[in-house]
Amino acid sequence: MGRDLISNPYGRFYYLPQALARKGHEVHIALCSYHREADIHGRIDIDGVTWSSFSLINGNPLKYYWQTKMLARKFMPEVIVGFSDTYYGILAHHLARRYSSKSLIDAYDNYESYLAWCKPLHSLWRHALAVADVITAAGPQLMELMSQGRAEGKFSEIIPMAADPNGFRPLDKIECRRRLGLPLDRKLVGYCGSIHKTRGMEVLFEAYKAIVASGEEIELILTGRKFPDVILPAGARWLGYLPDDQMPFLLNSMDVLAVMSTNSAFGAFSYPVKLYEAMCCQVPIVASHTPAIGWILRDHPDQLVSVGNHLELSRKLLQGLTLGPIDYGQREGWSDVANELEELFVALLS
Template identity: 40%
Template structure:
């Protein structure tokens, strides 16, 4: 098959050409490895020049709306698609790309698919016209996939033909695997014998991160020698808390070492229109590394953890979160059972594309 993906170039602020990762990179890469002809159209809004590169057996093309203007960008995408003549056009990464995939598929006579990993309607709740276009793309798509059952159930409400929304879960990238904790700490310049509870992710109060500080205070009152290790740029008042240490931004290549350096990894989500359909990649990464996790028990996180109660605390409940931290500090490694990989998910995606294509002939 000839498979055309359409995506934004910088999902989660990472450039898919310079810093490839996640489902946006590995699903196209592995479908190409399975013998398909795969091309990815990437759209940006950072005044970047057009680019084309062959990477991991996939043809990647980048176009920028600020450089070209909306009309020229759209015409370029259509021209690229007609030159490729795809069997499938798959929109991923954001609301706009479901709509774009549907338009491109209609123009080329291809089948259309939408792959969703978040509830995109939570990003800009005021943009009702865009949400209407998103729902239309879900309704008209020949195949819809979602990162988990809660999101699949939400998207199912907009399906026209009654076909089920299929699940292609999140997974850890291959570099996330168990590593020696002491060696990782030495590589990162961290004390080898300290006890670290860590949070690797963006700091946003609407995601419940303020609760983490409350929980850490409670845990540290019971065990004063523990530290909270934070990456990125948390607020200065958080870094001023006793026992809190900051790493600053950590290079992508060092993230597996950072997670493996932790005694406990914290995963924070909130009971919001975003959090109720969020499947955190950081949870997949910590599980792949065998690091004990304490996570807020939204339905997607409970599903990802297989309802393992020892790792779960109710959203917003700092006391329960602290209790889970203290309970798990004595656990050197956690066992989460067999974890599916991007290769497993690509195999499933390949089957769904092939099976749906046969039915539509």
């Protein structure tokens, strides 16, 4: 995901291991670094988790394989987990078989969509999924995709996404806008995430133009990585890539949040964490009705819009501007999700 997990903790990769360690489990994580930096051989202990990091840039690219093999031989774990991409799932299964451990492969996206052309890699990934002791996925649509080729009765579990413990809760809208220097005298439509054409941004931009043309005084606020070929509409404001600790203030500044996606090989299986964060903040949401997002908002179907329909999106955004805070019910945190993962480990090892 292009972020340093040790210096900038985020997501299921950090908070699930942390929660398991707090429950008394011994957890070691081996990271692969894409930067030219010194290797870290189990010298960092954070919240009970022992971290190692090996650079692909320094020396032999196969070093990560050899180092993780040495770590597995020394540690002799009961379960080896592969997460964040196809390579790690394949390696987790290989090491587990070599050292008589159980293998668990986790995915939060359709990793095959990252390198759609790399068919040999996909074949290895599919084989690893088929024979792994356990597979976990961020939602049922992705689980169904990952389960193709697996024998009936093999362990699998939905391990959903959750908001990070960074203060995602309802906050005063005016104070949040003042913190970020956002206008106090108009309605704000927000978007958080990758600003790329494949995410359905043109649909959002056309919907925004339609709202402005109707005479509504609004401003479109965007944050996230912006790709050079994306041209923002007049009146839209891009805040760049905000630090994590600013995101609760941004979400609580919005009158409505647009969550955009497409029914692509990536989008149909994408479970946006910003959606979970916005729900914790009780922000009104209007989201593309992909299979994955439809599952997250299954109790709020009125907040879904057809993929690619900018007129329906503009109508729903206008409605969202009038709603005020929405109680989405009790939201699971990473510690709750870790309980489900721990139960899976107990069943696997019993």
